[in-house]
Structure formats: C-alpha cells, structure tokens
Amino acid sequence: xxxxxxxxxxxxxxxxxxxxxxxxxxxxxxxxxxxxxxxxxxxxxxxxxxxxxxxxxxxxxxxxxxxxxxxxxxxxxxxxxxxxxxxxxxxxxxxxxxxxxxxxxxxxxxxxxxxxxxxxxxxxxxxxxxxxxxxxxxxxxxxxxxxxxxxxxxxxxxxxxxxxxxxxxxxxxxxxxxxxxxxxxxxxxxxxxxxxxxxxxxxxxxxxxxxxxxxxxxxxxxxxxxxx
Numbered sequence: 001x002x003x004x005x006x007x008x009x010x011x012x013x014x015x016x017x018x019x020x021x022x023x024x025x026x027x028x029x030x031x032x033x034x035x036x037x038x039x040x041x042x043x044x045x046x047x048x049x050x051x052x053x054x055x056x057x058x059x060x061x062x063x064x065x066x067x068x069x070x071x072x073x074x075x076x077x078x079x080x081x082x083x084x085x086x087x088x089x090x091x092x093x094x095x096x097x098x099x100x101x102x103x104x105x106x107x108x109x110x111x112x113x114x115x116x117x118x119x120x121x122x123x124x125x126x127x128x129x130x131x132x133x134x135x136x137x138x139x140x141x142x143x144x145x146x147x148x149x150x151x152x153x154x155x156x157x158x159x160x161x162x163x164x165x166x167x168x169x170x171x172x173x174x175x176x177x178x179x180x181x182x183x184x185x186x187x188x189x190x191x192x193x194x195x196x197x198x199x200x201x202x203x204x205x206x207x208x209x210x211x212x213x214x215x216x217x218x219x220x221x222x223x224x225x226x227x228x
Contacts, residue, residue, distance in 0.1 A: 002026045003117055004045065008038040008064070009053040009079065018051065021106050022113070035059025042068050049113055052096075054080040062094045069095035073144075073157035075116050079104070093197055095156045098188070119185045132167050134226070137206070137215065139167055148206060158183060159202045162195075166216060166226035175223040199224055 005022055009015050010033050019029045030045070032038040034057040042050060042064075050068065054061040065076050076095065081102040098112055132139040138147045144160050146153040155163065161183045166174065174182070176192035184194065203210040217227055 002028050003048040004028045004030070005113065006030045006032065006038065006041050006045075006047045006050045006052075008032045008035075008051065008056065008061070010034060010055070010057055011053075017106060018109065021110060025110065033057075035061070035064045038064050039067055042072065042074070046072065047074050048117060049075045049077065051077050051079060051109070051113070054078055054082070065094045065096050069156050070154070073160075075157070077112060077116065093201065097158065115185065115187050132164075134167055134170075134215065137167075139164060146206070153205050155202070155205060158198055159205070162198055163202055163206070163216070163226075166224065170226050173219045173223045173225040179224065195224075 003026075005027050007015050007018050007022075007029055008031075009018075012033065015031050015033070019031055022029050030041055030047075032041050036058045038050075038052065038056070039059070041047075052061045052065060056064065059067075061078055061080075065078065068074065068076060075097045078096045078099040079102060080099060097116060100109060100112060130141045132141065136149050140146075141164060144157075146155055146160065146163065162179060165179070165182060166172075176195040179195045180188065180192055188194075199216060200210070203213055203216055206215055207213045213227075215227060217225055219225060
C-alpha cells in the first residue's frame with residue numbers, strides 16, 4: 001500500500017503540482033486549502049506525513065500543527081515563505097518534524113518527505129513489553145506512553161524518542177550533534193538548535209521545575225543526560 005500524504009496550502013496551483021508529483025511516486029494524496037479543513041482531514045485519517053503551509057486562511061499552520069500534536073504524532077513538515085530562523089524554530093516548537101522554505105524545488109520536497117518516511121519506517125522498536133521505571137516516571141516503550149505518578153504526559157514523537165534514548169542509557173552524556181544524528185538522522189537538514197528546542201519542551205512537560213530538572217540534565221559544554 002502506498003504512503004498517504006496530506007498537502008495543505010491555500011495556493012491551489014502549488015497543491016496541484018505537489019499532488020501530481022507525489023502521485024507519480026505511488027503516494028495517495030489528500031488536499032486541504034485552509035487550516036480548519038486540514039484539521040478535519042487530520043482527525044479523520046492517520047497520514048504518513050502532513051505537508052503544511054504556514055500562511056493559511058482561518059487557522060495558520062502553526063495553530064494546525066499544535067492542534068494535530070494534541071491527538072497524533074504523524075510527521076509534519078512546514079512550508080514557509082519566511083526565511084528567518086525564528087519562524088523555522090517556531091515551527092519546530094509547535095511540534096513540526098521539519099521545514100522547507102519557499103520557493104522550493106519539488107525534487108527537494110520529495111527528497112525530504114522520503115527521508116522522513118524512511119526514518120519513521122526504520123526506527124528501531126525497543127523490546128516488546130519493556131517498561132522503563134525511573135522514580136515516579138514510567139516509560140512504556142511499546143505503546144510509547146509516559147506516565148508520571150497518575151498523570152499521562154502527552155509527548156510528540158521526537159520528544160518521546162529523545163526521552164527514550166536518554167532514559168535507556170542513564171548518566172550517559174549525549175552531545176547535541178549525537179542526539180540530532182541518532183533521533184533525527186544524519187540526513188536531517190536542520191541544526192543542533194533543534195535539540196535544544198525539544199529538550200526545553202520535554203522539560204516543560206516532565207519536570208516540576210524545568211529550570212531545576214530531576215530527570216533530563218545538562219552537562220555544560222558537553223550535552224544532555226538522564227539522571228539514573
């Protein structure tokens with residue numbers, strides 16, 4: 001069965017071109033032209049990837065991405081005409097997996113999409129049924145759920161991947177570059193700031209006091225580690 005992609009952009013010619021190109025590669029493509037329509041599609045189907053423009057009518061791409069992260073960890077790639085790094089980082093903070101700036105080459109878009117799909121497909125599954133218990137935290141590696149006390153923590157796919165890697169190797173310090181390569185893959189075009197963004201968001205979710213963390217610590221000048 002071919003991969004299923006949701007393409008969201010209010011410029012219909014762009015959507016038409018992307019759809020045609022992806023369908024030529026055997027993918028199934030749904031299209032949406034505003035933020036509310038995109039959310040309806042995303043809630044009705046688990047896509048292999050969502051290609052999401054930032055500037056959309058009704059709800060912008062950042063809002064849509066954040067809303068998707070409330071119910072799914074399907075990969076999201078942001079399309080933006082803004083070249084400033086802050087906009088790219090904002091997209092990642094809202095839960096995006098990658099970003100592409102306009103104007104773009106359709107071959108680049110297809111390469112990015114396929115790279116993310118490969119990483120998703122080859123992600124190593126931890127031993128079935130394995131549950132990591134770290135104090136009040138329980139990490140279920142099979143169901144990809146995190147519970148602290150009686151409270152379930154809603155993590156994005158990448159936030160879970162980072163936490164799982166660190167928790168499975170307690171007290172081992174990983175540099176930002178190592179984490180970027182191991183979690184996002186060596187072909188990921190972003191830089192190490194992506195790791196910092198995800199660590200910060202992860203701490204905001206799992207730590208009582210993110211500025212004085214109990215679980216995920218910083219080794220200044222070196223990297224990050226999980227306190228075992």
